[in-house]
Amino acid sequence: MRILGLSAFYHDSAAALVIDGHIVAAAQEERFTRKKHDSSFPAQAIAYCLAETGIALDAVDHVVFYEKPFLKFERLLETYTAFAPRGFGSFSRAMPIWLREKLFQKDLLCRELKAIAPKSDWRDRLLFSEHHLSHAASAFYPSPFQDAVVLTMDGVGEWCTGSAAVGRGNDLSIIKEMRFPHSLGLLYSAFTYYTGFKVNSGEYKVMGLAPYGTPDYADTILDNLIDLKDDGSFRLDMSYFDYCTGLTMTNQKFADLFGQPVRDPKTDRLTPFHMNMAASIQKVAEEVMLRLTRALAREHGGGNLCLAGGVALNCVANGKVLRDGAFDNIWIQPASGDAGGALGAALVAWHQHVGGKRQVNGHDLMQGAYLGPAYAQGEIERDLAKAGARFSVASDEEMLEATAASLAAGEAVGWMQGRMEFGPRSLGARSILGDPRSPTMQKTLNLRIKYRESFRPFAPAVLREDVGEWFELDGDSPYMLLVADVRKERRRQMTNEEEARFGIEKLNAVRSDIPAVTHIDYSARIQTVHAETNPRFHALISRFKAKTGCPVLVNTSFNVRGEPIVCTPEDAFRCFMGSDIELLVVGNCLMRKTEQDPSLKLDYKSAFELD
Template sequence: MLILGINAFHGDSSACILQGGALVAAAEEERFRRIKHWAGFPSEAIRYCLAEAGAVLGDVDHIAINTDPMANILKKVGYTLKNRPDLRFVLDRIKNKRERAGIDDELNAAFPDHPMKGKVHYIEHHLSHLASSHLVSPFDESVAVSVDGFGDFSSGAWGVGRDDRIEIDNRVFFPHSLGIFYQALTQFIGFPNYGDEYKVMGLAPYGKPAFMEQMRQIVLAQADGSYALNLDLFRHHKEKIEYEWASGSPVVGELFNDELIRLVGVPKRAKDQPLKQVHHDIAHSVQAMYEEAFFHLLNCLHERHGLEAVCLAGGCAMNSVANGKIRRKTPFKKVYIQSAAGDAGGAIGSAFVVHHQLGIKVKRNFVMDHAYWGPQFSNEEVAALLKEKKSELEAANCIVEGIAEEGELCRRTAEAIAGGKVVGWFQGRMEWGPRALGNRSIICDPRRTDMKDILNLKIKRRESFRPFAPSILREKVGEWFEEDDDVPFMMKVFQIREEKRALIPAVTHVDGSGRLQTVYRDTNRRYYRLIEAFHDLTGVPIVLNTSFNENEPVVCRPEEALDCFLRTKMDSLVMGQWYVARMAG
């Protein structure tokens, strides 16, 4: 049986396909469209997933989409009658719901030669989030938590997952939202683009909690563990905010009003204005407020249910700084967050909900222990590309070698990294989710104090305060970090041991932390062998890992990898068994 899962008409649109209850393929539309956070209908991601399953649209038995236009309908009607928001606000919401209800039309238009025969299932947004974590986790029983901006008129939901069932205990409804709090303050600090919240996380360690008094007047923790906003400071609940999702990069208008500016006591920052210490302090306070509310929720849920495992999803589950503190700030002992915790992951959640709702009496048989679910390309395809681009490579003073033996390829690459080279590393299936996890990565030496500057000068051209990540051999985590845990998807930040920080300055953030990725021989043998070879050379079982891109979505195809290599000052490129080196002179 084939089930197609879809996240559509929202940022990070995506698709996945299940076959017999196991994930076969998953990808975000942005990787094919080459527009960050692409919103709209994910036709190219669907096309890829069908091809990976060896199927056409007419073969699909069920289609699951991670929204239900009828969910929480009484809450919506009651809110509208009570609050009488701007008519444009209401009409905009109606338009969005009509778009999302037309999935069958979109599918048939995108695949006219193979009409849809399967049944469409609309799965409520937060149930999809919860399922995207618990139903693919290694836990038989867990507290499941979804926290984000908004979806289907709520911003959060939580309960308990037991085997293939999820029972939701409570929700936070529109207009209250921890995600909106973080997004609004991200805008206030001068980062206006959709998805810029990670910049606030990167900036926060440079500041102090100087604005906590103000933050606690913005977010109000509730006795039951939930949260509320001081709505006097926001616009989203009564004015038409600019939301642009269709067929492009998402755009979100300003969410806060002048009352919030007065409360904070400093002017909002324009994106082209310099960052000052006050902005560092606001960022620190925003992160601290989020953590205060988040851990209050988790502690209440642990007290209520007494379980040792927690599964997280929703856009706020991408807050790796908070995630890395869960075992220290709450009684939970086990934490699972899949690699696409945000809205993209809803495609997987909705598909697994449908699989289990169909009443097939089989035990859960799938655990997502790696993120490699995207397209892959053969050595022959790479060779053909390199042959086609021979003149451009020669003009860039590059040499091309084929190194068929994996151990030798890893040794040569490790030597280049240890020599200070910046290496593009392209192999296997593309990662699912926003993190580069060793298949579409740029790899460097973490021991060099100047490596962040080199990377920003040569390739990334991004803010200097944003850290780079350490990929580490799993069995070495306890030697280098203060916590010893599995972090396969780079979803947690841990403190690096104090005596080790000077050894890996390029991946040590200003507060001594690192957003690590634990690498396993059985899920990514080649990347593991590369780090192992670097360890043999240097005694350090860690490489600096950043995404293979330059102000664009992470590369998907060999053509994009080669283009990024040629237009930047990257030193070497490894694609499959092919090693491309830019010669000096």
């Protein structure tokens, strides 16, 4: 049974192919179109998924969309009715688009599918899941657990903004919901907007900025914006927000509450106020998550917890939930956002529509999230030559030795190997790597290579067998979705002068043996690297450890700010030539910047719309 799951038309369109319950392929459309958060119909992602198994779209038994457009249209109408006449302007602008495109989304999907496979009638083969059921399915069905509580939180689906579900074997049932407009994801996005970052892409910047400030406004948020109950349920005071009826997240009353206007990212610098706002909303989000998970553990037992939805990408909150210990085990879907809804929709169809059985073997079924396209060595050489690259071809041993030596010498390395990752994190298949021992590596990568804000933290990729010796975590974190502290014996004692620094100035202090991945609160967003799922990346870190004694590398996504993660060898070469990366390794091909044709150098700093 071949089932194709789709998400599209909002942000992060994607396709995922499931055959007899096995996840065969999954990819986001942005990786092919090179348009960040591309929301268009995922034609190229579909083409990739089908090519991975050599089948045509006609051979697919069901196509499943990740949400129900009619329910979303119902929410739009009821919301505008409830708030009328306020918001008529945005209503009048939105309604023609909904009537033309989204209300008749089944017709639109059938037309798009028919354009690929014109001989098939898709009306009987096209299914629709619900948004939060798709999220829940993406978390539970690939998890290593036979039984689990599943918590999903995001901005909004059709009506639902958060759900609790119980999974047992083949069964998955949502038992509780929170409904629009009361939403933790939208609350966090309101502060993303207020601090001058882009909604639906800048939330992780707020999380990264939070440790530079203090949560001075957390009580103001709890006293005015959110009525939070002991069990984690809540209601928002909508008089402070404008997302129901307007075109912005917050209004003047919100700005008056905190005493400053919305930051304009083009003209206004980040100040200690914005850092404190980030710290405050982060603390409130963590408190909501802790109350929710504690209440669910009391009600259903504290065995296994699965997480999905955009809020599950908040790795700091995830780390707090893990250390809180309400649940014994936690598993988080690596593609927790809407892209993962495509996979969840396919799994809903397999397990609930078709009745297919689960295979639970103690390991998750995501295959390390390496579900995207790979390129054979011959393809790599042909494509790089076509792009004008000057490269040498090395044996596996020579390639690992040269790459580890470059890293140990303090160089930044572009690393493209095997199948591309599914989800927003680079996990050692499409990565920029660096030496975590370097006190200047974080600033170098941010400013000279990624062209992004200097405060942004980087993640350590650490050998799974060594994680407990470097971090206060003794478990798996393969998807970079848990934060834990650097072990005390690896930390450096701060001087009085360093302790007195404020805000971004804190970056200049060396805090540990691995300063490039140690945040200012001594935390780190950890990726454990497993030989079973990524043997080549594991071998590289092992070689670096043999040279330096350090089983850790800086791992960040292979792109510049505003660009999707690279997909093809040509993408990798362009990014290499548009940044200050010194060495590029694609398969067994090695390219040094100093040996490239200088006429191919690109200006990547302004090549993409900033995220």
